[in-house]
Amino acid sequence: MISSGQVVDSLATPLAGWLLDCTGKRKLWHFSGSLAVALGFSLIFSMKYTDLTSDILIYYILNITLFQIGWAIVQISHLSLIPEISRSHAHSSDLTAIRYTASVCCNMTVYLVTLFILQQNVESQAVGPRDFYKFKEIALIITFIGILSSMFFYCGLLGTYSDGYETLREPEDVNNLNDNNRHFLKSVVMYTVALMYMASRLFTILNLIYMPLYIDERSTTDQTRIEQVRETIATVPLVSYIASFLTSILLKYKNGICNDKIIYAVGTFFGLLSSILIGIGVPTSSDSELYIIAVLIGISGSTTMVASLCLTANFVKTNGHGGGMIYSIVTFTDKLISGAVVLLVQNMQCTPRSLCPHFYENVLSYVCGVVSIIGLSSMVTLEVKTNRH
Known part of the structure; x- marks a missing residue:
């Protein structure tokens, strides 16, 4: 169903x-x-x-x-x-x-x-x-x-x-705002913005799905903390949501301070930092590091999501295209790739589970890290394409 x-x-x-x-x-x-x-x-x-x-x-x-x-x-x-x-x-x-x-x-x-x-x-x-x-x-x-x-x-x-x-267009299109001869599917800018949005959504989805499993995975190495797993599974996502909520409020005041590309880069940095911290290893003796990682994930998800949607709005407004098709292509890319990545990750899981005791840790570290790098690379490509002379 x-x-x-x-x-x-x-x-x-x-x-x-x-x-x-x-x-x-x-x-x-x-x-x-x-x-x-x-x-x-x-x-x-x-x-x-x-x-x-x-x-x-x-x-x-x-x-x-x-x-x-x-x-x-x-x-x-x-x-x-x-x-x-x-x-x-x-x-x-x-x-x-x-x-x-x-x-x-x-x-x-x-x-x-x-x-x-x-x-x-x-x-x-x-x-x-x-x-x-x-x-x-x-x-x-x-x-x-x-x-x-x-x-x-x-x-x-x-x-x-x-x-x-703010103009978000390729140099050859600067004087052709309503040029119907150039279809939006031929624009590299649209695909880079779509990849940025996809990376933001995929990063958030992977953390939402696999963070509780990672917390449960940690408990198997420390039997004395099994009773605290239920509480941690509930509170860690809550802390991430609160961090995301507060960040989204602050983003309302970003205008005049820095542009959307810088905001996206900063959010990607926080996402990479959370993946690196998980990869280094979180001690099982305390959950304080987990809450720090949850805050970083919440900040990253909020900043990259808002920045990518703002860039999409810029592309729609400054290129004369219909917003419906642009947004549908951007969100379709997110749904298609996110579903495929989750399916691939699940198929990579070891059977029995004991053969891969750090499987979910590796997913949150390496897979989420690669997703952040893809988003950052797309942002750099967008900057090069829109500022080319």
Whole structure:
């Protein structure tokens, strides 16, 4: 079911971008996608537990499909609205930073709502089929918050502006802002920006997936700390989220201090530093180093994500292309490569697990380190391409 959802999401993303650019009705498409997300997400968690049959499987796949199509439309329309409604590059950067801050707040809200609901009327420590009504309640609460937020969003949308943007274009295109003879797929700049965004997302995803497994892996070498693993697995990602949240707030004030490329380079440096610290080895006697690494990961994910999205908005605004297709290509690259990398990493895992006692440590150190280097290399390529004489 999850695989089917990922496939649908990958296919719907470029289609959503094409439809948005063809019609230009970004607000209307966003509203339609929001309805699909609200309906699909609610229905996924509304069915009472029963034996898995073909009819039940079809029910879930159809609702997941509805949700993923709506999600693709909402994501692309929301991103492409940023360069459309921004007054300037500074305004676009502010909106991007605020958007990322809101996404971190959403993640924390989901965790808090889930924690509160699951603690009500606890019959056993294990979470099982009897708790289906709790997850239904969680889904409905989150959906209500989402619908309410969307209503405020539509009420707050203003007009369209187009001045004050930093030029992010190849030298041969400087005098051809609206040259339709040069398709955006022929632009090296777009691919470098897409790689920067992909590297940022992949770095965050790999740490999100493998950090808990790495913490569990560390406990196998120190039997006296097994009882603390459950708490550490919960608190380390929380510290990373808090660091990411605070950083995203500070990024709102970056304009006039340094540009997006420097911000991205700084974020990549923090990411590389976290990979190096993990590679050197974190002592099992204390978790303080883990929390330092979590802070570095949170700062890296926030800065690189905001910077890459700001650069994407610059490319859209200063090249005269439709934002829908540009954002869909950028996010499609992220989904395609991220899924492939995670699948490759899983297939490299040793069987039995004891043959590779430091497998997840190596993933967070070497794989995440290489991803950071790819992002940094893409940023350097972008700098060379846009400043060539």
